[in-house]
Amino acid sequence: MAATPEELMVGLARACARAGLGAPEGLQRLTGGATMESWRFACGGDDFVLRRAPSLEFMEDRPYGHDVEAAVIRAAKAAEVTAPEVMVELEPEDGISSGFVMRALPGTPSPKEILQFDEADALLKDAARDLARIHSIKSGDVPDAVPVMDYRQAIADLKQQFMDAGGDRPIIALGLKWMEDNCPDPVEPVLIHGDYRMGNLLAEPGKLTGVLDWELAHFGDRHEDLAFGCMAVWRFARYDRPALGLGSLEDYFAAYEAEAGVTVDRERFRYWLIHRTVWWALGCLKMAQHWRSGQDRMLERVVISRRTSEQELDLLMLLEEDAPEDAREQVLECRKSQERISGEASAADIATAVSEWLATIKDKMEGHDRFQLAVARNALSIIARSETSMHEYHASADFAEQILSGEVSLDDTGLLWDLRSSTIEKVREDSPKYPAIQAALKKWPLPQSGSES
Incomplete structure (x- = not known):
């Protein structure tokens, strides 16, 4: 179970005392962080950041712990890298998982x-x-x-x-x-x-x-x-x-x-x-696995998992440089999908309605809660786009095995075009504002179809 802010303050006070710092105050969760949590707080008039794992179980499959990471940061600072100053590492008796405290640095990470x-x-x-x-x-x-x-x-x-x-x-x-x-x-x-x-x-x-x-x-x-x-x-x-x-x-x-x-x-x-x-x-795919396992039930995990298609789009643009010229220039007829018709409110309608309601309470949220609200609205938008999409993404373990074995490659007629077309539509569904979409459409001679909105 995740530690409450109150529990964090108790454990953090123990750690700060070991470093000769005063009592922490003003603890606030920072946004971002695909794996670890960051919390900003003040001590004796100076600002610090607690970096911690969401749970001890989350650290089990990692190559080393936060003590090693802290040592690496100290070595980097000694090498005149603009790395933060590590003040103290968390210990088991602190009761707030694994992590360390750093002196806060100026500037924005945005x-x-x-x-x-x-x-x-x-x-x-x-x-x-x-x-x-x-x-x-x-x-x-x-x-x-x-x-x-x-x-x-x-x-x-x-x-x-x-x-x-x-x-x-x-x-x-x-x-x-x-x-x-x-x-x-x-x-x-x-x-x-x-x-x-x-x-x-x-x-x-x-x-x-x-x-x-x-x-x-x-x-x-x-x-x-x-x-x-x-x-x-x-x-x-x-x-x-x-x-x-x-x-x-x-x-x-x-x-x-x-x-x-x-x-x-x-x-x-x-x-x-x-x-x-x-x-x-x-890594994006693995986020869904973390969520399903219960290691970390943050909403952000399942949303990041849907960013896998962004990387597939980028990867295909990199790999196609090795494909034959005729495969790169090939244009095939666009497949047409059957239109969906429904009289009652669809899952897309419901997701959109909930998203619109969340927008009305946005100004009541602060800090990490406001960030999570934005993530929630993004998740609902993915549901809405998935429900109304008329394109199918090719997900086949047998087909992937043929590629891994070398039986199928980008030399095969129609494969590159097929992957281009399906991937563009998948990214439009998952991340319609991803900048690489426009770059891909300029690069690829695809029939224009679908919407990016």
Whole structure:
């Protein structure tokens, strides 16, 4: 069972006392966070943030605990990365799960705000600088528990996740097969942040002020970190700026190379762009599993699971570069679905009605409750669009297995067109405002059908 704010305050007071801090006050849940919770509070006139897992059970399948994550953050700060100062780790007797307390940093984590700053070029250079400094941290500077990635084992683990989730998404199967066929040789590993992207960076106009969320840190290929932040999903509304939503890849690479003293390998960058797109697609799917299991019953989990189609769209645009030219240019006749007719209120009508009522109480909500209300309205919109959709998405474990075995590939007539068409409609259903939709429609010669509203 989740801890109440009152219980959090009691446990937090114990932790703060160990760090020589005063009694905490003004505890407030922060929005965002796909896995961990963040709570802001004050102590002796200074602001701090509690980062914690929703439950101890939630930490059971993770490679290491918050004590190791805290040690990594301390090493990063020592390397002059704009990382937060860790004050104290939670202990079992605190009774509020696992986590640690950090000194709050200035700036906003909001990608919407950051990507509207005028000094995007300066912020891009700061981001490249900090990433290079992270990659300079040696294995002896962090606990032995920080793992070293085995590329092939990582693919095998993702493949198992795919099977555990039903193994029925053809585009993810294409990605896994491509990764097996194109996995690069290992290089000398460096410390990888693992989640270096908009949403985990704090900034003020023209200045990076913080690097957050270190729970995925490991040793591996520096191109993995470079690529992850450049995925389309993390560019948010600035799809036109491929480097973190801030600028060009050329400028990002140049700034990184100047700080790190190495040359960025474009082929390795592309591999990791595809690898991490598959990784996040499966991460989205796993959110539904977390919710169903009872580990975390937050509404946000089930909504994030419906973002899998965004990654399938991005993945297909990346993979089709290897398809034959005639397959990329092929246009087939659009399938027509039978129109649905119903006299009584449909599930879509009911979902819309509830969403409209929730809008009337929006101004009565504050903090995380207001955020959750927005998530709830988004969930209801997904239900409404799913109910009225006249398109079918191809989900077939047998078909996916044919792709994984190499029996079917993008060389096959009609496959690329079919996947393009069905994926566009699936993303329109799940995330109609996703910027990559317009980019895909410009790139793909599809007959125009359906609505994005």
